[in-house]
Structures are given as C-alpha cells and as structure tokens.
Amino acid sequence: MLHSPVLNWLTEKVRRLSIGTKISGGYTLALGIAVIGTATGILIGEQYYDQSRMYAEDAREEIRLLSRLETTLLRAKTHQQQLSNLLRKSERRQEEYFHIIENYAELNQLWSEFKSTEGQTKNSKVKEFSEEIRLVKHILQNHEKTIDAYLRQVEVVLKQLAQPKLTTEEYKGAQKLILKLNTGSLPLEIDHMSNDVAALTHLAYKDYEKEEAKSSKAQRLRLQIIGVSMFLSVTSAIFLSMYTSRAISQPIKKVTTVVQQIAQDSNFDRQVPVTTEDEIGTLARAFNTLIQQIAAYIQELSQKNQQLLQTHEELSQTLENLQQTQVQLIQTEKMSSLGQMVASIAHEIKNPVNFISNNLEYANNYTQDLLELVHLYQQDYPNPTPLIQHHIQAIDCEFLAEDLPKILSSMKMGTESLRQLVLSLGNFSRLDEAEMVSADLHTGIESTLLILNHQLKYGIEVIKQYGDLPLVECHPAQLNQVFMNIVQNAIDALQSAVDQQYKQIMIKTQAMTSNQIKVGIRDNGLGISQESIKKIFEPFFTTKGVGKGTGLGLSISYQIIKKHQGQIAVNSQLGEGTEFVIVLPIKQSICPSTPI
Secondary structure, eight states, rough: OOOOOHHHHHHHHHHHHHHHHHHHHHHHHHHHHHHHHHHHHHHHHHHHHHHHHHHHHHHHHHHHHHHHHHHHHHHHHHHHHHHHSSTTTTHHHHHHHEEEEHHHHHHHHHHHHHHIIIIGGGGGOOOOOHHHHHHHHHHHHHSHHHHHHHHHHHHHHHHTSSSSSOOOHHHHHHHHHHHHSSSSSHHHHHHHHHHHHHHHHHHHHHHHHHHHHHHHHHHHHHHHHHHHHHHHHHHHHHHHHHHHHHHHHHHHHHHHHHHHHHHOOTTTTTOOOOOOOOOOHHHHHHHHHHHHHHHHHHHHHHHHHHHHHHHHHHHHHHHHHHHHHHHHHHHHHHHHHHHHHHHHHHHHHHHHHHHHHHHHHHHHHHHHHHHHHHHHHHHHHHSHHHEEEEEEEETTTTHHOOOOOHHHHHHHHHHHHHHHHHHHHHHHHHHHHHOEEEEEHHHHHHHHHHHHHHTTTTTTTHHHHHHHOOOOEHHHHHHHHHHHHHHHHHHHHHHHOOOSSSSEEEEEEESSSSSSSEEEEESSSSSHHHHHTTTTTSSOOOSSTTTTTOOOOOOHHHHHHHHTEEEEEEOOOTTSSSEEEEEESSSSSOOSSSOO
C-alpha cells in the first residue's frame, strides 16, 4: 500500500490533469500491462518448458539405452542356451553363431555407451533421483567385471565355433565352453544385472514422466501468466474506464445533486465541491458563483415576502377572532333565550305533573279497595238479583276489574315520562354554569335522546353501548349542546336517506386511559364527501338544504370541545355512514395527549 504522502502526491497530480489526458493515460496503462504481461508469460514459460524438455529428452534416451541393454542381456542368455542344443546341427548352429556374434557386438557397444553416458554424468545431474544414482553406481561397481568376463567367455566360444564343421575334439571343447558359460556363478550374476537394469529402467521411466509433467506444467504456467496478464489488463482497463468515467461523471453528478437539493429545500448556502482542476472544476466554480448571486437575490425577496406574510397573518387572525366572537354571540343569545323558555315551560309543567302523579297513587289504592269489595260481595252473594245481574253483564264487570288497573298503570307511566322530560329539560337548560362540575356524560346523552325522542320514533333505532365511565369535569350543559348537535345531524342524515330501510344510530362510550374517555356517535346514513369533511367545522358551512341549518352547530361544538381541552374528529365515506369521535380529559388539569 502506498504511503500517504505518495498517494496524496499522485492524487494531486491526477487532479490537475485534463479529461483528455486522463482518458489517454488510462488506455496506455491498460495496453502496457497487457503487452508486458504477455511477453513476460511467454519468456518465463519458454524458459521452464525448454529446460523440462531437455531433461525429458535425456530421460527418454536413458530409457532407450537401458531397454536395449536389458533386451540384449536376455537375448544373449536365450541364444547361448539354444547353442548347446544345436552343436551337432551345422546349419542351425551357424545361424545361431551369427546371432551370438551380433548380440555380442551389440552388448559390447551398449555396455560401452552405458559406461560413457551414465557413469560419467550421473554425479553431475542434479535432476536424477537419488535411488537412480545409487543403482547406477551399483551396476558399474558390481557388474562391470561380470560383463567383461561374460564377453571374454563369449569371445572364446565364438573362436571355437568359427569353423563351419567341427571335429570330435572341437565339438567336445565347444560343448565344455558352452557348459561353462551356462553354469556356475556367471549366469546368476548376469540375471542379477538384468534385474538391476530393469529396475534402473523403471526409475528412468519415472524420471521421464516427472519431466513430462514439468513440461506440461511449464506450458500451463505460460498460459496462466498470459491469462493473468490479460485478466489484469482487462481489470485495469475496466478500473481505469470506471475511474475515468467517475472522474468525469462524479463532479457533474455532484453539481446535479446540489441543484436538486437547492430545488427541494431552497438552501442556497450549498456549494458544489471543486475536486479537480480540469474543465469540470471550472464549471463547478462558475456554478458556485451563480448560486451565490441567486442566494443574495432570494434572501432579499424572502425578507419582503416575510413582511407580507406577517401582515397577512395578523389580518387573518383578526378576521378569525371576529368570526368566532360573532358565532359565540349568536349561539349564546340563542341558547340563552331557549334556556329561559325551556326553564319556564318546565316549571309550569312540573307542578301539575306532580299533582297528577300523587293523586294517581291514591286513585290506584281506592280502585283496588273497591275491586276487593266487589270480589268479596260476589263470594258472599253468588246469586244476585236479576237487576244487579243485568247491570253486571251490561258493564262487563270482569273486564273492568282487569282493565282498570292497566289504565291506572299506563297513566302512571305517562306521568313518569313527563316528569323525566321536565327533568331533562331542566338539566339541558343549565346554561349559567360559571364553573366546571363533575358530571355523568351518560345522563347528558340520555337527556338529549329524550328531547329528540319524537324524531327517533319513526324508523330510527338507537343502539347504546355504554362503557364504565367515571365522572368527567366539564360544563354539562355545553356538552349536552354538543351531543344535541351531533345526534340531530345524524337524524337529519337518516331522514334524508329516503330509500334506506334500516336506519340506525350507535352511541358508544369507553375509557381510553386513566385520564381520558371517548364518545363515538355513528349513523349508517349516506355519509359525507372528503371535500366536505375538510370544511365541516368551519362557521356557516352546512351540507343541508336551504332553511334546514345555519352551519354553526358543528363549529360551536368544535369550540366547546376545544374549550374542554379535548378533541373531536369525523370519519366518513360516501355510502357508509358518518362517525363523530370525541375525546375528553377526565380532569381539566391534564391535557389530552392521545390522538383520535
């Protein structure tokens, strides 16, 4: 790995080069690696290959010599054995005689060649196996006398058999010489030498195979070096092309990235990094100057725009305050008048209702006493006079005795309902509460449903799923007004769905956490479009027809919930109904934090 100063120096030099110089330098380096690598591979491969081929040729010549020597020894033994059987056969003996002469000459030549080649060079050839060197020394030291003795005896035999025809004495002398040649220690020593030559041939063949393998390995090494050089050339070409393209594209990409970032976040303090001294570096510096000029212009424009926005915000806030004040004044006046009227009517109805309710109790007791008296009379006088019997049948006394308690019970239930209505009107009209109190929200919801009961009778089912809610610190009358607005809107939505057969309002309450409760009011009407949902809490916005709504109910409800540190949201889709969700804190000192 290059040291840091050298690497920094090289980087600095490359950074100052022009784009054309970088491209041409990269191609030159890639081609140089290919040429040098290929030439190096060829030279090294040829050197190792020539050396391996030289040793392989030497081993092959050695194998050839040893194989001929081994064959000649075996053939000589065969001929001399056959010669003893052919002494009396003149023609065959002469033929075998000439074979022995040829074999004698060849053995003499091969042994001389073996001594001159193997004996003189074995000690200097470092490529030979140590076992092969030992075996050559063994043959030369132990079998040289054997060969010389064998050759002398063969020469004597050949002189004896030189005559075409042998006399009896010559025949006996030749037979003794041949017998001496085939018996004794000399044939055994020849066999040992033949075995040693065979073993040496095997070792030479192994040496030959080894050199052939080295030759093949040298060929592969040459191809590998050439392949590696070509691979390095291609790799360097790819690397240099990538480096060159990156050297060109990277600064341009940085310029593009800075432009996109400026377009996204309008941060004109960004600068394009200048990393080279070539044409791209000149472009980057020019672009940085342009960015600085634009930044100065944008800053001036932003200051003026900020002044305009501040003025617009002040005017918008003033207008919003005026609208909220107007809405609150209108609603306060309306609810104040309504509360006074409802309170007056409730007070006027309360006393007569109490009078009727109390007297109904006495009337029921008196009626029971009279019916018991009539029952006792019928038991004691089962046979009344005809006149009494006729009157009993005319008035259907048994039916009167059965129906009169039911009528009194119905009257009692009616007066009780009227009393509950008066109580609900009283609860609903408490608009003068200055401080918050702990109230049961279920009571307020029931009061709202009771007041609107005359609209719920005709085909609208109310399903109530009340959870276990604690008392909530609030202005009960104001929350009753919120419930009234939402339930009334649900009733209006269901009544406008003329073709819908099953109409339903579901009211569900539950405790979300130890500090929050949730109230959900859902209808299965026609639903509200997403466009209207965005504006549903704005003052004077309504989806009802002309004359059916002021557009203030939900806006006031939003302000009331906000005043109670709560949240209100609407979930709706066309054709799937509408749900209003209200989240309120149980104690006003703890602000809600869980989103709807």
